[in-house]
Amino acid sequence: MSCTIKTERITKAFGARNVLDGIDLDIRSGEIFGLLGPSGAGKTTLIKILTGQLSQDGGTAYINGTDTRKLSGAEHRKFGITMDNFGLYERLSCAENLKIFARIYGLPNNSISDALAKVGLSDAAKTPAGKLSKGMTGRLKLARAFMTDPDILFLDEPTNGLDPVSADEIHKIILSEKARGKTVFLTTHTMTEAEKLCDNIALLSDGKIVEYGTPAEICRRYDHQRMLKIHLYDGQDMMLPHNRDAAAALAALIEDGKAETIHTTEPDLETVFMELTGKELSA
Amino acid sequence: MKNICAVFLKQVSDTLKNKTILIQFLMFPVLVIVMENAVKIDDMPEHFFAKLFAVMFVGMAPLTCMSAIISEEKEKNTLRVLMMSNVKPAEYLFGIGAYVFVMCAFGTVVFAAVGGYTGADLALFIAVMSAGIILSELTGAVIGVFSRNQMTATSITVPVMMIFSFLPMLSMFNDTVKAAARVTYSQQLSELINGIGTTAISAESVIIISINFVLAVVLFTVAYRRKGLE
Ligand SMILES: Nc1ncnc2c1ncn2[C@@H]1O[C@H](COP(=O)(O)OP(=O)(O)OP(=O)(O)O)[C@@H](O)[C@H]1O
Numbered sequence A: 001m002s003c004t005i006k007t008e009r010i011t012k013a014f015g016a017r018n019v020l021d022g023i024d025l026d027i028r029s030g031e032i033f034g035l036l037g038p039s040g041a042g043k044t045t046l047i048k049i050l051t052g053q054l055s056q057d058g059g060t061a062y063i064n065g066t067d068t069r070k071l072s073g074a075e076h077r078k079f080g081i082t083m084d085n086f087g088l089y090e091r092l093s094c095a096e097n098l099k100i101f102a103r104i105y106g107l108p109n110n111s112i113s114d115a116l117a118k119v120g121l122s123d124a125a126k127t128p129a130g131k132l133s134k135g136m137t138g139r140l141k142l143a144r145a146f147m148t149d150p151d152i153l154f155l156d157e158p159t160n161g162l163d164p165v166s167a168d169e170i171h172k173i174i175l176s177e178k179a180r181g182k183t184v185f186l187t188t189h190t191m192t193e194a195e196k197l198c199d200n201i202a203l204l205s206d207g208k209i210v211e212y213g214t215p216a217e218i219c220r221r222y223d224h225q226r227m228l229k230i231h232l233y234d235g236q237d238m239m240l241p242h243n244r245d246a247a248a249a250l251a252a253l254i255e256d257g258k259a260e261t262i263h264t265t266e267p268d269l270e271t272v273f274m275e276l277t278g279k280e281l282s283a
Numbered sequence B: 001m002k003n004i005c006a007v008f009l010k011q012v013s014d015t016l017k018n019k020t021i022l023i024q025f026l027m028f029p030v031l032v033i034v035m036e037n038a039v040k041i042d043d044m045p046e047h048f049f050a051k052l053f054a055v056m057f058v059g060m061a062p063l064t065c066m067s068a069i070i071s072e073e074k075e076k077n078t079l080r081v082l083m084m085s086n087v088k089p090a091e092y093l094f095g096i097g098a099y100v101f102v103m104c105a106f107g108t109v110v111f112a113a114v115g116g117y118t119g120a121d122l123a124l125f126i127a128v129m130s131a132g133i134i135l136s137e138l139t140g141a142v143i144g145v146f147s148r149n150q151m152t153a154t155s156i157t158v159p160v161m162m163i164f165s166f167l168p169m170l171s172m173f174n175d176t177v178k179a180a181a182r183v184t185y186s187q188q189l190s191e192l193i194n195g196i197g198t199t200a201i202s203a204e205s206v207i208i209i210s211i212n213f214v215l216a217v218v219l220f221t222v223a224y225r226r227k228g229l230e
């Protein structure tokens, strides 16, 4: 399959601080790729470099084979981008907000209602953008990014600060775009989101990619973190390693009739990340 | 052209929702109608208020509106989205510049009607007002480009706007002020407007307005080079 987004040894420093320190990525067409990392890891910085808002110090990034530094304005139109620092016209209604971009892109009028319908904002077409809830604001930003029907979507923390229900609505929209063959590059600091949405993920820590693969692969690599969780009759939970060493202890618990249930716990990305970096993701 | 239109029409749809800007467009035109009809003092020069408010309007509205629009778009991060959609800075500035010009043109029509200008006088009045609007827009754009947010923009706009819109009025009462105000375009606009129909256009006015224009362009270039539209 063709590589849609490729980076080679991207570096970027702000002052003395190396924010990105040799980033190599290969993102295939049609996949949802998730870049994970704690706050300040450099996720937004990488998206800015890929979308031409910032230039790297070293290395090269390619989108569909073209060096991102050489992308023209017209080629930028082929991306849909949402970022925290992209604003909406708060006094204007949802439809009026999209209308501006329909005019810029030379799109027909029905593109506005189509875009609103796609993100479930048809009923809010006349509501001023400043009066929307956080989740609706996020969806309106997605609608704007989708207007040109771009093949590649860059979504910087699309669900940041949303309640689970609103986040889930956005997840559905992202998955339906994938189903239409779009390539999605998203950043997040929630593991569950990455596990739910992403075909491939990269963990970014201190400017380096510390893990790269499918969520399942990565978890499997950290299988030694698999634990036995024993729930005791007295209400307590006990964790034992998932290996021979636990056998004797386990046998004793069962013999004494203390163990009520026994489960194996799979390592999740959260614990993998902790082990790799000693840092918590969502801290 | 498509992008300039999009920016222009965006601003049009904001007109009735944006009270700060709407009031700038309406205040003096409404005031002039009220004052010309309500206040009649015997020795007062003909159409005193029309001339006075026309100059104040030109010194205040275009300047305040341009700086308010640009600085708000910067603060709310909407300008960035336009730029990312391939709208060029020049297209953006022309779009909002054209909008402010059109809105101020409506005001100018009111002043022209209240001032009772006809024929060549009317043409001259419109020409002077147009030059003033463009100069004030440039000054406002300099402030907008220079400021990071609305707060900074307002804190610069208010004193600058006071100078340009109030000096011509103050100089009617004080000769020292008048001497100092001579170098500003708004004072020269005021003299041109007050001279319509009686005195010929003075070379001094034209030169001073031209110098003001060149200065504004230079300042704008410097501000734009240093700050861009980010
Ligand atoms: N323009 C800039 N000048 C100086 N430092 C910057 C600049 N932009 C980002 N940084 C620094 O680079 C680091 C990475 O920032 P970035 O915004 O890419 O992180 P992030 O992974 O997106 O974090 P978050 O999850 O909080 O959005 C941060 O420490 C930030 O302070």
Ligand SMILES: [Mg+2]
Pocket: A043, A044, A045, A156, A157
């Ligand atoms: Mg970020």
